Amino acid sequence: MSARILLIDDDTRLTGMVGDYLRQAGYVIESAPSLKAGRERLEPREHGFDGVILDLMLPDGNGLDLCRELRGQPRTRQLPVLMLTARGEPMDRVVGLELGADDYLPKPFEPRELLARLRAILRRSGSVGQPSDDPDVKRFGRLEIDLGARVARLDSRECDLTSYQFQMLAVLAEHPGRVLSRDQIMDALKGHVLEAFDRSIDVHISRIRAAIEDDPKNPRRILTVRGAGYVFAKKQDGDEA
Numbered sequence: 001m002s003a004r005i006l007l008i009d010d011d012t013r014l015t016g017m018v019g020d021y022l023r024q025a026g027y028v029i030e031s032a033p034s035l036k037a038g039r040e041r042l043e044p045r046e047h048g049f050d051g052v053i054l055d056l057m058l059p060d061g062n063g064l065d066l067c068r069e070l071r072g073q074p075r076t077r078q079l080p081v082l083m084l085t086a087r088g089e090p091m092d093r094v095v096g097l098e099l100g101a102d103d104y105l106p107k108p109f110e111p112r113e114l115l116a117r118l119r120a121i122l123r124r125s126g127s128v129g130q131p132s133d134d135p136d137v138k139r140f141g142r143l144e145i146d147l148g149a150r151v152a153r154l155d156s157r158e159c160d161l162t163s164y165q166f167q168m169l170a171v172l173a174e175h176p177g178r179v180l181s182r183d184q185i186m187d188a189l190k191g192h193v194l195e196a197f198d199r200s201i202d203v204h205i206s207r208i209r210a211a212i213e214d215d216p217k218n219p220r221r222i223l224t225v226r227g228a229g230y231v232f233a234k235k236q237d238g239d240e241a
Helices: 012-024 035-042 063-072 090-098 111-125 163-173 182-188 201-212
Strands: 004-008 028-032 051-055 081-085 103-106 137-140 143-146 151-154 222-225 229-232
Touching: 004 012, 004 035, 012 028, 012 111, 028 035, 035 051, 035 063, 051 063, 051 111, 063 081, 081 111, 103 111, 143 163, 151 163, 151 201, 163 182, 163 201, 163 229, 182 201, 182 229, 201 222
Parallel strands: 004 028, 004 051, 051 081, 081 103
Antiparallel strands: 137 143, 143 151, 222 229
């Protein structure tokens, strides 16, 4: 799945050039010409952006203010931010990085350098670093299951799961929309190192829910089918597939 990037800058010429260049590199680019427009795009819980390119000087305020807001909200705290500025003063760079920007690029810049820096911050953050599909990474709305790295991330933040709990989540996610009985789950996990409380699938499920659900008492990702087992929801966070 291609990384989705929000470009917040009022320079229409620059956004057109940068947008076209990044799209050719495989990214999905959406733009906003002001802080207000950027906030509106990022406001929904399921905004779906993997990173933000944020100009420092905007017609309705300073990009540093938005950077501070993003770092102050749990759902956007880990969202990668690459800041741009036409001034390029050292103090701007220092303040931007202290407020949580992942990188800083002064204008004018080469599109190739922007692309390299964007790829680097996405890779460091654990977001979708490459625009091409990665068969080891499964995405379900805001939840990402990285089979290669053996980690799950919600809103780009790593979930607190043991190795065995991650493997159980992976088994369920391999069969979205299909009800798996407790015996089927245990059979799929044979050969993996067992933990002290492995006698109870339900205990594991409750701990997985605590890590990946917005409200573990009212789960939307791992559902219980009474008398049958558990099912990993095929559609999440407004997904259509």
